[in-house]
């Protein structure tokens with residue numbers, strides 16, 4: 001078995017004490033790395049006055065972790081700049097928020113080059129290299145420039161936008177060309193895969209030479225959809241933990257005689273939080289009988305708060321939630337409890353379980369793991385109802401949820417009403433099918449499908465060619 005090297009912008013290995021706060025993705029990658037006696041490489045999250053390329057190596061729970069510090073200018077131009085002010089909004093269909101700034105593009109290229117130079121000495125001839133997400137698209141190109149011939153795969157966690165949109169990005173061709181330095185490209189859904197292929201056909205004069213194999217820019221790459229999942233077995237354990245049970249009891253105690261709707265998101269404009277609040281406001285306006293009988297708990301962890309667009313959305317959410325509470329609250333009821341903090345995973349599991357409705361309505365989302373966590377946390381004998389945006393990647397797999405258009409307040413208000421009044425047999429029927437999907441396509445299945453596909457690529461024409469030189 002080859003050794004696996006995982007590369008991501010930030011490295012979040014499980015802490016030695018096994019704290020519950022680590023996400024499912026980090027746990028799965030750590031497990032993959034243990035199995036393949038691998039290495040995880042990325043930014044430490046720290047800055048240094050001048051880039052040194054000095055590696056910090058640690059062994060955590062059987063996984064070797066290698067991190068490097070970046071300069072302040074790198075963080076500004078690469079991370080806050082090109083990654084979070086250019087690619088993130090563009091890939092989430094927010095060209096109105098997309099910053100086109102050459103300095104950002106240069107910072108992005110520079111950091112990818114620095115990552116490649118720092119990682120290069122750690123790569124051995126048989127290693128598989130698995131690179132994650134939009135921060136690191138050109139990394140394979142930089143590694144190839146340094147002579148790396150290993151099998152390299154890329155997985156995009158966020159959507160790949162329609163080709164009319166990606167062509168608004170100066171340098172889009174160069175970005176896509178860099179993707180052809182990989183051997184395997186993985187997308188979350190068939191839709192994003194098709195959007196990418198459409199670009200290759202229309203803009204790069206590429207062609208599909210056999211199913212899943214594409215040729216463009218004089219190179220060949222395998223392309224596939226690998227929908228990510230959660231660690232469903234671990235989540236089932238978490239739900240039964242003492243902390244989860246206590247949180248469930250606490251939530252039920254503070255919503256006695258009331259139904260609970262829950263939303264859990266990173267505070268990000270792509271998550272559709274403002275639209276969700278406005279739809280809930282419409283729902284309250286249209287259903288006077290529901291007043292004092294329902295409560296929306298919205299957990300939104302602040303993120304990327306150095307970026308202005310994130311400060312703006314935060315201020316708007318404060319204002320909208322305040323207005324709704326001001327208009328409707330009574331002495332013993334607030335319609336929205338809006339909480340800006342992070343919770344442990346076991347506590348979240350307890351909250352999900354206590355909620356009659358899970359409201360997951362992003363305007364655009366690569367997958368959305370909260371939808372899957374909500375399903376996994378439900379009581380099998382009395383499950384809640386998932387309301388899910390048609391624009392979350394998860395909707396391709398979770399068609400038994402109530403699928404809504406997050407841009408339509410009326411649609412969402414109707415779905416909330418339908419979810420709150422859904423008879424138990426229908427809830428059971430829908431949940432059983434959702435749960436089967438979440439269980440069968442969990443994070444381990446995702447990891448194994450991807451790594452096996454990459455490992456099986458030894459004989460692609462491009463590698464045969466490389467080996468011949």
Ligand code: ADQ
Pocket residue numbers: 023024025157158228264265266299300301341342343344345348365366367368369370371373
């Ligand atoms: P995210 O945009 O971060 O991920 P998501 O898939 O929903 O979105 O994952 C968020 C994770 O953070 C979940 O595991 C959730 O439980 C956790 N979380 C959110 N709020 C929290 C809080 N207040 N306290 C504690 N934990 C919290 C990106 C893409 C997604 C894609 C994932 C994985 O944008 O589309 O699903 O990567 O590929």
